[in-house]
Amino acid sequence: MNALGIAWLHFRLGAMNELQYRANLVIQVFQSLLQLGIGLVMLALVYSHTTNLNGWSQPELLAVLGIQILMGGVIRTAIQPNMTRLMEEVQDGKLDHALAKPVDSQVLISVREVRIWQAVDLVTGAVVLGVALVRLGGDLGMLNVLAFAAALVLGAVMIYSFWLVLTTAAFWVVRMDNVLDLFDGVYQTGRWPVGIYPSWLRFGVTFLVPVAFAVTVPAEAVTSRLEWQTLLLAAIFAVALFTFTRWFWRFGLRNYTGASA
Amino acid sequence: MSTFSVAQPGRPRALVDFYLTAMRTAVQAQLQYRVNNYFWMLGWVAEPVIYLVVWTTVAEQSGGSVDGNTAGYFAAYYIVWTLVRNMNFGLSTYAWEWRIREGILSGQLLRPLHPIHYDLAFFAGWKFVAIFLWIPIAVALSLLFEPTLDPSVLEIVVFAVAIWGAYLIRSLNLWALGTVNFWTTRGAALSELYIVVELLLSGRLVPLQLLPAWAQTLAGLLPFKWTFYFPIEALIGDLSRAELAKGLAMQVFWTAVGTALVAVMWRRGIRRYSAVNG
Numbered sequence: 001m002n003a004l005g006i007a008w009l010h011f012r013l014g015a016m017n018e019l020q021y022r023a024n025l026v027i028q029v030f031q032s033l034l035q036l037g038i039g040l041v042m043l044a045l046v047y048s049h050t051t052n053l054n055g056w057s058q059p060e061l062l063a064v065l066g067i068q069i070l071m072g073g074v075i076r077t078a079i080q081p082n083m084t085r086l087m088e089e090v091q092d093g094k095l096d097h098a099l100a101k102p103v104d105s106q107v108l109i110s111v112r113e114v115r116i117w118q119a120v121d122l123v124t125g126a127v128v129l130g131v132a133l134v135r136l137g138g139d140l141g142m143l144n145v146l147a148f149a150a151a152l153v154l155g156a157v158m159i160y161s162f163w164l165v166l167t168t169a170a171f172w173v174v175r176m177d178n179v180l181d182l183f184d185g186v187y188q189t190g191r192w193p194v195g196i197y198p199s200w201l202r203f204g205v206t207f208l209v210p211v212a213f214a215v216t217v218p219a220e221a222v223t224s225r226l227e228w229q230t231l232l233l234a235a236i237f238a239v240a241l242f243t244f245t246r247w248f249w250r251f252g253l254r255n256y257t258g259a260s261a
Numbered sequence: 262m263s264t265f266s267v268a269q270p271g272r273p274r275a276l277v278d279f280y281l282t283a284m285r286t287a288v289q290a291q292l293q294y295r296v297n298n299y300f301w302m303l304g305w306v307a308e309p310v311i312y313l314v315v316w317t318t319v320a321e322q323s324g325g326s327v328d329g330n331t332a333g334y335f336a337a338y339y340i341v342w343t344l345v346r347n348m349n350f351g352l353s354t355y356a357w358e359w360r361i362r363e364g365i366l367s368g369q370l371l372r373p374l375h376p377i378h379y380d381l382a383f384f385a386g387w388k389f390v391a392i393f394l395w396i397p398i399a400v401a402l403s404l405l406f407e408p409t410l411d412p413s414v415l416e417i418v419v420f421a422v423a424i425w426g427a428y429l430i431r432s433l434n435l436w437a438l439g440t441v442n443f444w445t446t447r448g449a450a451l452s453e454l455y456i457v458v459e460l461l462l463s464g465r466l467v468p469l470q471l472l473p474a475w476a477q478t479l480a481g482l483l484p485f486k487w488t489f490y491f492p493i494e495a496l497i498g499d500l501s502r503a504e505l506a507k508g509l510a511m512q513v514f515w516t517a518v519g520t521a522l523v524a525v526m527w528r529r530g531i532r533r534y535s536a537v538n539g
Binding site for chain 2: 023027030031034037038041042045046048049050052053054176177178179181182183184185186188189191192196197198200201
């Protein structure tokens with residue numbers, strides 16, 4: 001069975017499981033709207049005192065907000081639940097069950113969980129982004145759309161790699177559940193273009209936690225300010241980070257003795 | 262049910278003893294999880310840093326200040342914010358949901374004191390660990406953002422009292438909100454709404470003077486500003502003695518309201534709880 005087949009099977013299983021709890025959809029929509037509301041209020045407050053923030057206009061920052069919500073949806077639908085489960089299994093010694101299966105372990109631990117209701121944020125984010133693009137008015141052009149799609153995929157790969165590296169560290173540290181809070185906090189920096197942050201923080205949210213690649217770079221693409229060098233850097237960094245993650249996961253496995261053994 | 266009444270009359274000594282012991286236990290317990298505590302702290306310190314950077318950027322682009330508030334003011338505001346935030350976190354309403362669902366509350370009912378005392382004492386003790394761990398963060402932020410801070414002795418004293426007032430008011434309100442879980446298993450939605458309103462009208466998101474006038478008026482009628490904005494302004498602003506006194510009086514008032522709310526909600530909710538579990 002190939003990797004895609006396994007992913008698809010788990011996706012269907014997870015979706016069917018979640019579909020039993022339809023009331024959660026309402027809760028999710030409510031939460032999503034509250035978060036959107038805060039984002040919009042903050043934007044309105046900032047732009048009631050200025051007309052541009054570090055060269056970004058209000059509709060442009062609305063696009064940033066949309067992409068931040070969208071990417072947040074991807075993270076909470078597909079990435080975070082898998083990593084949380086992995087962390088718990090390392091703590092409880094249940095990971096052995098996954099490792100004993102005759103498929104690539106990294107594929108398996110990355111696709112087992114899916115929270116389809118969290119995908120509400122995909123819709124919210126896309127709508128916000130759409131509104132922003134209409135308000136910006138200009139024609140995007142095929143090249144920008146392609147660059148945007150590429151930047152988004154690269155960003156998701158980087159966030160996934162970042163999460164897996166961090167989670168793999170649980171093989172040694174064991175208890176690190178608060179990492180979730182840490183990531184959620186840092187991810188909020190993505191609401192604003194990284195250019196406004198002081199250099200130490202900009203470095204941190206670009207290369208340590210790749211929020212800048214995941215949100216600001218796609219936003220640069222849709223606001224026609226992306227330089228091809230930036231996209232190239234994103235591609236190189238994504239490949240490097242993914243390769244490192246693959247190696248680190250295997251390295252971690254070799255050192256993993258199993259808590260239940 | 263009389264065993265659950267707040268503060269048993271005639272036994273204030275015992276209550277003080279209880280608080281001191283429970284706080285000491287909390288200090289010991291939390292000191293064991295320093296790393297986990299730090300992850301958590303670094304996560305939420307991102308929040309004020311983001312606000313701070315955004316407003317500093319706006320100030321710089323508008324010729325140094327926003328409505329008269331300088332970058333140094335914003336730095337002071339959000340750095341003091343981190344201490345106030347550290348002080349005013351309490352039992353989350355999610356913990357309430359969990360306690361009821363898992364039947365943990367049933368065990369707590371067997372204890373001789375009103376359960377709120379256990380929570381108030383535990384979190385009060387945790388504050389000392391939180392402040393201890395907060396100091397390096399505050400130093401780092403001060404070096405990075407250069408706050409304008411020049412408090413008088415009186416302001417420091419008022420601040421030291423007001424952060425505990427903020428803790429009490431916020432804990433009581435969240436506790437009362439938690440009891441909503443006696444009636445519904447979807448209490449989380451209500452508390453999220455509460456948190457959002459608080460975020461906007463407490464001074465957590467922005468110093469209140471940056472809000473439109475109607476929002477400032479609204480904030481004046483609600484308890485939230487006394488748990489964020491007032492303690493911060495007491496230390497960094499230029500409040501007159503009368504304003505400082507009024508602020509503390511308002512804290513006393515909202516503490517009384519919170520206490521009454523907890524008492525009423527608890528008495529009604531617990532009846533409901535007994536009924537549900539037979």
